Amino acid sequence: MTTVGIVGGGILGLAVGREVTRRWPGARVVVFEKENRVAAHQTGHNSGVVHAGIYYRPGSLKAELCARGRLLLRDYCAEHALPYDECGKVVVAVDAEEMARFDALEVTARENGVPDLRRLDTAALREVEPHAAGIAALHSPRTAITDYVAIARSLAAGIEAAGGEVLLSTAVTAVRRTAASVEVTHAGGSTRVDRLVLCAGLQADRVGRLAGDGPSPRIVPFRGDYMAVSEAKQHLVRGMVYPVPDPRYPFLGVHFTRRVGGGLEVGPNAVLALAREGYHRSAVRLPDLADTARWPGFWRMAGTHWRTGARELRGSLSKRAYMRVAQRYVPEIGAADVLRAGSGIRAQAVERDGSLVDDFRISTADGVTSVRNAPSPAATSSLAIAEHVVDRMAVAG
CATH class of the missing domain: 3.30.9 (D-Amino Acid Oxidase; Chain A, domain 2)
Structure with missing residues (x-):
């Protein structure tokens, strides 16, 4: 039986755990989370926005995985009766000095295929947001809001239902690679896994160094x-x-x-x-x-x-x-x-x-996949990032 260890019980680590159980039936998933609950840090302290892909450099991982991740997240919320509200967003230019950046942003958003995007003048902006001020706006009606903590808890429950473990209050203190496995030392002792994924968020560089990553970024x-x-x-x-x-x-x-x-x-x-x-x-x-x-x-x-x-x-x-x-x-x-x-x-x-560092940064070497940079829209993209990570693991063998 293949055992996959995951360091980090935020939405990204839990999404990777779920994807492993979906893609590799019979694999054992062990999530190591240092706090006494999942989603304790970035996942539990964000604004709950599900982004539609307006801002990200076309062709980047952010642009690609945000677009797919939004659809996957929408469907996941529908399947599990979790809140998902497409209340929409306007990005507003308030004066002429902002128009060059505004025009460039519209080009980026259209290259990224932001669904149902509209450019609004002042009158049209007032129809969408009557109390907003501006000379132009981009309206993204498919931008949504959700509850990422509820999603993380649902993902954790899914991992456990598939036979995996989510170990809380279990801080990882050392990672040692061997010829046949990876040994993870933690507060509860040590666990041998065949593959390890690091999704440590605010501690990404420190946990990465435990596994032999370089100091940068x-x-x-x-x-x-x-x-x-x-x-x-x-x-x-x-x-x-x-x-x-x-x-x-x-x-x-x-x-x-x-x-x-x-x-x-x-x-x-x-x-x-x-x-x-x-x-x-x-x-x-x-x-x-x-x-x-x-x-x-x-x-x-x-x-x-x-x-x-x-x-x-x-x-x-x-x-x-x-x-x-x-x-x-x-x-x-x-x-x-x-x-x-x-x-x-x-x-x-x-x-x-x-x-x-603007784009997502993910590397794989010697049985360890390390997510070194996953800022916004990582929550939106989490299920798509999980697919990407498991794809990389499959190629690495």
């Missing part, structure tokens, strides 16, 4: 803060309202998003986090901070983008500054209409030269 954590809109103003946004992103950065900018459980949120921004798993502004973990400070790529990145970093930090410290940016898109929702809500941490991979 390194994870630099960015915290994204959310604001919750008061009930009295939630009706002002029907679906989602996004800005035109700056192509120099992998972050999409502060936006308005409905949640499947009810309510409306604004965010996230993107500020350097002082702890990889610190979901509060005051959270500091010295080993994480030291890891960031020792990485030459961080300082090169900071030297290039310090102005943007300072602007994001102002928004994080001041609710008024934060909402001043958001009000460009929905002027009737201001600082008095929101309360600070939760935060998420993005695992951003940074190369030694300071460049931000």
Whole structure:
């Protein structure tokens, strides 16, 4: 019997586990998760958006796997009675200075085959989002929202129903490759597996090094803060309202998003986090901070983008500054209409030269497949990434 070990109980690791049980009947799947629950980190702290593929470089893994992943996720939610709401999204240009980026974004979205995409003028934008401000917009009606924690729990249950194991509170501390297997040392002892998949998210570089991966890229954590809109103003946004992103950065900018459980949120921004798993502004973990400070790529990145970093930090410290940016898109929702809500941490991979790794990065060698970079839209793409990973494992033999 083939045994496949998976490090990481977020949506991506669990999706890989499910795909193994589907593709290789009889294989044993063992998921190692260091927390006492699945979906504890990036999966459980995102905005719940199911992306339609507007932003990603045509021909990239992101573009390919987001398009397929959205369809797979939609069908999975329907099959398992999980929430999935195609409330739609508008990406809004608010002034003439943004139009060159807006036009380029439309070209990208159409090359990626974003379904039912429409370009809107001001009047048409008001028909879709009556309270949004802008001179042009891209409307993506198939962009959806879901509950990724519920999906992760469903995936975990499916793995266990197929005879696999999801081991909680089981941190992996060492990985040793042998001629015939891979030995995984963890909090509960050790387990021998035939193949190992690393889906460690915020700890991807550290777990990768346990398995012999190189030091680059390194994870630099960015915290994204959310604001919750008061009930009295939630009706002002029907679906989602996004800005035109700056192509120099992998972050999409502060936006308005409905949640499947009810309510409306604004965010996230993107500020350097002082702890990889610190979901509060005051959270500091010295080993994480030291890891960031020792990485030459961080300082090169900071030297290039310090102005943007300072602007994001102002928004994080001041609710008024934060909402001043958001009000460009929905002027009737201001600082008095929101309360600070939760935060998420993005695992951003940074190369030694300071460049931000944009595309998914997945490598396979000697029985170990390592997912070194899987930022947004990884949740949207998770079932398609799982197919890709298992395909790679099959080819490697």
